[in-house]
Every structure is written in structure tokens, then in C-alpha cells.
Amino acid sequence: MPEASAAGPWRSAAERLAASAAARAALALLCGLVLFALLAPALSPWRPDGLDWQHLAASPGAAGGHWLGTDRLGRDLLVRSAAGLRLSLAVSVLASLVSLAIGVSYGAIAGFAGPRTDGAMMRFVDVLYAMPYLFIVIILTSLFPRGSLTVLFVALGAVGWLTTARLVRGQARALRHREFILAARTLGLAPAALLVRHAVPNLLGPVVAYASLAVPQMILFEGFLSFLGLGVQEPNASLGNLIAQGAQEMSSAPWMLIVPSGLLVLLILSLNLLGDALRDALDPREH
């Protein structure tokens, strides 16, 4: 029966999100990390590629102002990690946005198209899915100068959109037969207007929740590529290649592994928690 509040679906979702303790904690952690990534270089006297010959592979402490220690070449780990965090975050968020945009459009169109178009579009997705993705990335990375951010960006975006497209298409197919979509047709709405005005807003719920989990996946994948030597190259720092270097020095200089790993774990944890809270908030049936 009628409720008193006039809050719309998005607004009540936002309210539920704000009420969740886990969401607030995750958001606080995320903001803390972002602040660290942005401010640390400004606050420290060291630059990410600055070499300190006097403190090679120094352990964390106040020696020479290296709060988190240095690596083999004497570069300050705190500043380098902050730079790495910045890079990883920026690339992943951008790549996620691009893959989402492509995925949502593709999926929505396929979901609302006729059976033949839909079949063809999804067959294309299936084939791409079965392709050994890593292999394509490897080839792509060799087409461009090593360490180019463009190719990393393209490679990351290229994998994400497939899953989004599948997800959105499934949602769109279910949505298509709902009465309010049919009602919009009887009103005489053109197909494009119908998609944009009625379909997409109702599709976005699950997509937003998925997106919040896509960013951490991108970050992990970037780390994975860099670990294999295919992503960000020296002297640039990303969390991935910092971890790769740290793994090699694990027994002698463990902080080289712990610092970037710790940051990575915290970042992904906060994003995952936030994503979970978002998903719960957007699904009114939970409450």
C-alpha cells in the first residue's frame, strides 16, 4: 500500500548506501588511499625515479626520510608506491568506463534487436570469449612500443566489455517483455527513444553493481600483465611491476613486496566492499 515518502528508486538506494556501515568504512578507506596517492609525492622530498645511492635496499625507517624503505636502485618506496597506485587506479578506472560504455550499448542493442541480429551479435561475443585472450594481449603489446599505456588501456578495455555485454543483454531480454516497455511502444515511441528512456535506466542497477567489481578486476589484471613483463615498464611504476620486483627480492628485502602488495590488497578490498554495499543498496528486495 502507498508509502509516505516520495523518494525515487535511485534516491532510496543512495539512502540505504549511506546507512550501511560497511559502505562508509570502504568509502573512507578508498578516499584515504586516493589521498595518499595524490599527496604523498608532494609531501615527500623524493621523486619516484630519484636515486639515493646512500640508501640502497634500505629497510623501512626514518633513515634518509625513506619511511617505507627503498628498492635496489635506491628509489624511495613510499613515493614509488604512491605513483604506482595512481597509475593503476587511473588506468583501471578509465578502462572500466570504456568497457562499460561499449558493453552496455552492445548488450542493450542486442537484447532489444530481432532474433537474427541478436544471435549474430552474441555469437561474435562467444567467439571472442573463446579466444585465448592473453595471447591477443601479448601480440598487441608487441605492435606498440613496449610499455605504452595505450595498448595496456586497449587490452584491459577489450576484455571487460564482453562480460558486461552478456550481462546487459540478458537483462535486456528479460526487460523487453515487461509490460511497461510494451506500453511505451503503444505510445508510439521510436526504438531509440524507448531504449534510452525506459530500457537503459532500468538496466543500470545490476550494471552499476557489476561495474564496481570490474574496477578491481582490472587492477588485478593490470598487475598480472605487469608481472609477466607485458604491462607498465620501467622506470614507470605500477602496482603490478612493483610487486613483480618485490617477489624477486622476497627473501632479502621483504618490504619491497609487502608495501605494494599491502596497498593493492587494501585498494581492492575497499572497492569490493563498496561494490557489495552498492549491490545490496540497489536491490530493494533485500530490505
Add this chain to the structure above:
Amino acid sequence: MPWTPVSTEPRGPLLALERFGVGYAGPASFTTVASDIDLSVAPGECLAVVGESGAGKSQLFLAVVGLLGAGGQVWGSARLAGRELVGLPEAQLAQLRGRDVGLVFQDPSSALTPHLTIGTQLAEVRRRHLNESARAARSGALELLEQVHLADAARRLGQFPHELSGGMRQRVMIALALAAAPRLLIADEPTTALDATLQAQILALLAELKRARGLAVVLITHDLASVTGLADELAVLRAGRILEQGRAAAILARPREPYTARLIASARAALEARPPAPAGAGAAAALELEAVSVDLPVNRGLLRRPAQLRALDAVSLRLAEGASLGLVGESGSGKSTLARAALALLKIAHGRIVWLGSDPGVLPAAQLRRRRRDLQLIFQDPIASLDPRRRCLELVTEGLEVHEPHLSGAERHAAARRMLARVGLAEELERRYPHQLSGGQCQRVALARALVLSPRVLVCDEPLSALDAATREEIIELIATLRARERVSLLFISHDLAAVRTLCQEVLVLYLGRGIEQAPTAALFAQPRHPYTRELLAAIPALDPKLEAARLAAVRTGEPPSPLAPPSGCHYRSRCSYAEARCATERPPWEEVAPQRQVACLRWRELAGQL
């Protein structure tokens, strides 16, 4: 405490509720669903609990057996054959459920576990409560299905719920509830989701079970008319409290409360309404279907290719300008398909559609979209037909944005407000979202959305099925008023003959995708020419308990055949008491038997006097 069986020699009422109450503890507050309930059910008798949706009827009885959701609380006393249920631990309540009390729920399509066969689900209950061996349970299951008159029972045991129709599933639900031979059956809106003919059959089944087994029944419903043949006691529930209760016959004859009197009066009015007089022939046609056939693909699971179902088979209809035509039929008759085909929302396999004189099939897409404003559609599920992310006012102005782009925003809003006022939606509701409105209010918004475009034809596809009895009456009145005021032609689709009778000048009856009779309403009700029409009319409940009891006793079991494999010749012959040999080989032609009357029956002449 060990479980003690309910005594088999009950003295006094089987179920007695005393100062019983139910509520939910929410995050911030406590909501009382029902309070101060004093009710009793004698063994072998039927108590009907009547009230609007949301009055708390279902929650009340779910609470008695301990099936409330999280945060639910119960107080007062509830005794089953003398044994107190309130405060009983869950383990003992679980033993009680199924064994002493059987429950039947409203929606048969979602209350059966989809991945288990019927036989497994039935046998399971018997083994649980009666400790039978697997073989005994299986034959017990077969017996149960036969007792609920499920055709082809042996085969059904191995089938899954989705392979059965709605009526069949409801019979299975009843069989499941009775599997362990309980003394009490609680049926929560058991027939609301069913057609009139199936409704009659299920009610007849309950009546028979009550007689044969001495079963006590609690029948929860919002539809007063449907329980008159079954109820010994009647309780009217309003806003969580009992308004009036007593012997059913007494209350129906002399209600004490004005609310009860209103319920009875509206049920009666629907049955005794005088249909509007038919318009003369000669007016131009607003909407015409000429021998239209529609094929729909039907999925048969992942493993098989979809079959083609002939949802509509050469159906013709003519809706004159300013007239009102009712379309009647059971589920599977093709009514909704016809509505969508008439509005060019589906592809037609054969035949032609004519909108106000021209054929929409030949129009280019953009022009077709512009013509759509002339024919609008109201849907069955009012909440689902509105975009959940838009406010009511926006929903109504959207059509104007498309078809009258020259209007300014303020003008559109003004026009929308006027229309919303005309459909009786309070002004403060215009900024609400659909999920915050009741079904009736949503249907009003849908009407406003359709009529703001000043269409010439309004097609209503079962607009009342999802509403409860009181709201139905309001919406029927609303549609009648609007039709006169806005001067639209009305195509009113429903399985509810009573509603059709009030609103429509003429009626067309469909069966399994074919038109079988068309006549002016009064003539159809007084003198049906087709055996199926006769059967439909017999399914309308009367309000007199004696008449009702007799009517239910006369109901015959007859499931509609599967639309995928309809009988040859005349589709209706498998249920028809007058079928002959030639009915299986010849398809009855759609012929004119009198001015403005058509029938498709090979024997109409001979049966003229008998029906």
C-alpha cells in the same frame, strides 16, 4: 516435550482463535497486521474470511501455523483441537503443518518446486508424516491425484510442474495439502489466479472434499461472490480487525455493517447489471480484424526446437465507432494475443487489420508510430505497465511529448493534470512512483496516460484481474464514465463475464484462438447459442447460498485441451456434451444466425431451444 498427536475425537471447535494478533517488528517501528481476532472453525465446516487485499487475512493464518517472515510476532491464543499453538517451538509446529493442517496458496505456478516431479513431491509428504515406504507413498500419491480429479493421473506423477496448466497445478496443490489427511485445510485465495470456469471447478472440488471427508476449511478471499456456495460461517475483515461474523446465510441476507452491505451490493450489482443497449448497425468501423491468424513460437525447453502455436485462427471482429465490444475467453483462448495483434504489436500470419479505415501493415515505421495515438492499450498488471523509474506525472506527459511536440512543458503538465483529475487520482499522488501506489491507483494512471492522447479506440486487456473486488467496481465505473465522456470505442477483454456485462454492448467469445459466438450482450446472456457460452455462463457465481451449492454440485470437470494440440474439427468438442461424429472432422463455419449474431457451431439450429 515429545510430540503429541492431535486427538481424533475433537470436542468443540477444531480451530479457535481468541484475542489473537499478528504484527511485525520493523527497524524503526512495530506494525500491527491484525489484532483482537476471535474466530472459530467447527469440524467439517467452512469458514470464509473476506476482506480487501492488505487487510491481513493471509498473514493471520500464516501466523497460526508459524510461517510468518522475519520479525513476525504473535500474541493471544490459537487452539487446534484444544492444543495451544502460540508459543509452541518450531519443531513441533513443523510436525503439525501438513499433518494436522494443510495449506493451499494463491499462485499455483510458484508454489510447486520446479525441479521435482509431482509424484516425488506428493510421496515426500506421505513418507514424512505417515512413515510409508516408497512404494506405498507412490500409490498413495496416485490415489490423491485421483481424488482431486486430475485427469491422466498416472502420467502426471512423472511430470514436472511447468508441464501442467494452472488449473491442474492448483489441484496438485490441494492434493499436497491433503496428502497426510489433515482435519483442517486453510486455502489462501485458491481461485483468484484462475479463470471463472476453473474457479467453479476448484470450488466444487473443495465442496466435495468437505462433504466426503468431513474436512474443515478456512477459505480466505477478497471475492465474496465466490464463497457463497461453500461457506457455513463468514467473517469480514477490515484493517486487521473483524468487522462482522456469523452464519454465512444470515449475513448475506441481513448484513449489519454498512461495509459488508456494500460488499454484497457490489457483488450483486455486477451480476444483475443491465448491459448498455447495442448501437445500430451502420456506424463506421473504428477497428476491424478480417480473418486474422497469429502464430507464436513456444519454447519447449533447451533441448527442442520451439513449436509454432496457432494463437489466433482466422478471427474476425468489427468494433464500430463509439461502440463497446467485450471479448471473453479462458486463459489460452488468445485474448491477449488478439489485443496485441489488433494494435500491430505482433506479426500477423494471415488476414488483415484495419485501423479507422486504413491498413497499418503497409505504413512505414514512422507513420505507423504517429498513428498509434489513435489506439491505446490498458494492461492487465497495472504496476508492471508503468515504468518503475518514472513519476506518475511524467508517465502521462510522455505521450504528449511524442505526439504534440508543439506544446510547451507547462502546457503538457497542465493537460496531464487535467486528465489525472478526470480519472480520479488525488493530486498529491502525481509525484509518486508506481511502487508507491495501489493497483487501482496505477490503473487510473494507465488510463490517464492512454486517454490524454484522445485516442479513438481504447483496448483494455484484462484490466481488472489483478485488482480486488471493491477496486474492480470502481474501475469499471471509471471506464464507463470515461468512455462516454471521451467518446472512445472500447474493446474490453476479460474472463470476467460480470464486468463485460456492465460495460459492453456486444460480446465476442473466444475458445482456443477461434471465435465461437458473437451477440449483443443482453441476447448472449439470455439465450446463448453455443455450448461453450452456456458453460461460461454457468460458471458465474450467484449470491444465494442455496443456488450456489446446487450450481457447484452440477459443475463438471473439463480441462481445456493444450493449445499446442487442439482437437480436430471443432476445438470445443472434447468438452462438449452435444458433440457428434462430424464435429471431429468439420470445422464449424463462422455464420450469421440472426441480425448481429454469429456462431461457429455445426449444430446450432438443433440446439437453439436447449441451451
Add this chain to the structure above:
Amino acid sequence: MLSYALRRTLGLLPTLLIIITLSFLILRLAPGGPFDQEQTLPPAVRANLEHLYGFDQPLPEQYLRYLGALARLDFGSSLKERDFTVTELIRQGLPVSAALGALAIVLALLAGLPAGIGAALGRGGATDHLTTGATALALALPSVVTGPLLALIFGLTLHWLPVGGYQGGSLRYLVLPALTLALPVAAALARLMRASLLEVLRTPYVRAARARGLSSAAVLWRHALPAALTPVVSYLGPAIAFVVTGSLVVESVFGLPGTGRYLVQGAIDRDYPLVMGMIVVYAVLTLLLNLAVDVIHAALEPGARHA
């Protein structure tokens, strides 16, 4: 059911063909060739080598020749390890990778499903919160971190399991790598199982089953779980894909002689036959496994609608 499975298997052939063709094209059209990395060869020697391997012929001809060889299951010889045919290399490495992958999936299922069920049943309680926290952490740890960490704890400190290598093919060498791989998959499965079970427990038919007085165990195992497993089965497809790509890192961290390095190194080296061979094997495996998942899906859900 059998005819369905057969039909679907045959339907995979066109997809496989497309994958082979695309990969072939990408590999050949990418700049660089298999002989670039070696010490600079005199042009004449290089031309000879290219002629020997048929690289100087027009591309369509090379493609058709390759298809022909494939039909005879002849993958050719590796260009880098010229003493070995691709088939032999794959035969050496595949059992290791396959065993690793299979063990990882099994461990993930054994750990993840019960955890998810427990969390759903104990909703809002300690088990639930613990599981949510643990899974969040497990999903955040990349294998490059967990691998060395597990090796450190169980290998170097406790001496329970070997730290790396693969002597004699004993299963003990696969435990830590499989655990590393399995961790995120187990976490995802637990969450999925939990969410799915919670949803199923709310359905009308579960309520109706309880209304019939069935025991909670019967309701859970017979009525709720089979329905709740559907999304979990759907997830198996992406899970397998994850395990396959993840095994690259794990193999490298633990020094296992699997097939992962063939793909990476082969692509970098432009070792055409090896890479193509790996792609074909990988593609066939993925397609077949996805098909298996679909078939299980169909079996679990009678009357599943296939829009």
C-alpha cells in the same frame, strides 16, 4: 539429451575454425618474425630458413597448408626447440597444467560451496560475517602475492609441503599452487552460493514446502539447493577461464613445467607452430568445457526457458 549434446558439439566446429583463422592472421600480420631474436643472420641464411618453413609463400597458401596439417593432427615442430614437435611439447606440459587446473577447481568447490551454504543458513550471524570478510580478503589477494606467501608459510617455515618444482610428478608439488589458484575462485563461489541460496529460500515454493511440514533438512537439500546451484554452475565457465589464465602466473611462481610458458614465451618469440598449437588446444578445451557446463545446466533445470 544425447542428440542435443552431439548437435552442440558439431556446432563448435565453425567457432573453432574462426578462432584458428583469426589467431593465424593476427600472429602472421604482427610485425616481427621468428628469427628476429637470434643473432643477426646473413640475409641469405634467413631467406633459406624462411623458404624451408614456407614463410615466403603467400599467406592464404600458408593458411590452407596449416589447416591441412591440423586435420592430420600435425602441429608441426617448435621453431625455437627444433628437436621437439609441438605435439611432444604439449604432451609434456599439458598433464601438469591440467592436473593443476583440475585440482584447483576441486579445492575451490570443496571449500567454497559449504562456506556459502553455511553463511546463508546462518544469515546475519557470526558465520555469515566471517565468511563475508574472508571472501572479501581472498578476492583482493592476487596470486602473485598469495603464492609466495603460502610458500613461505607452508614450505619454508613449516616444511609441510615442497616450495616449488615438480620432481617425479608427485601430487604434493601441486598442492600449494592449486591452493593459490583456488583461493579467489572459492571466495567467488562462496559468495555466489550464499546469495543464490538466500534468494531461493525466499521463494514461494520453499515456503510451501515448509508449509507441508517437511523437515528443514529435506527442504534445504531437496527443494532449495538444486535450484540455488544454477548460477553457481553458470559461474563455472568463467571460473575455468580464470584458472587457465591464472595458472600462467602460478606455474611461473612455483616453477612448474606446464604449458603456460609456451604461450607467453612463444608469442614473444613468434614461435608460430607452438603458439598456434597452444591456441587450438586451449580453444578446444574451453569450448568443450563450456558445452559441458551448458549440458549440466539443462539437466539441472527441466523446462528451462531459452530466450
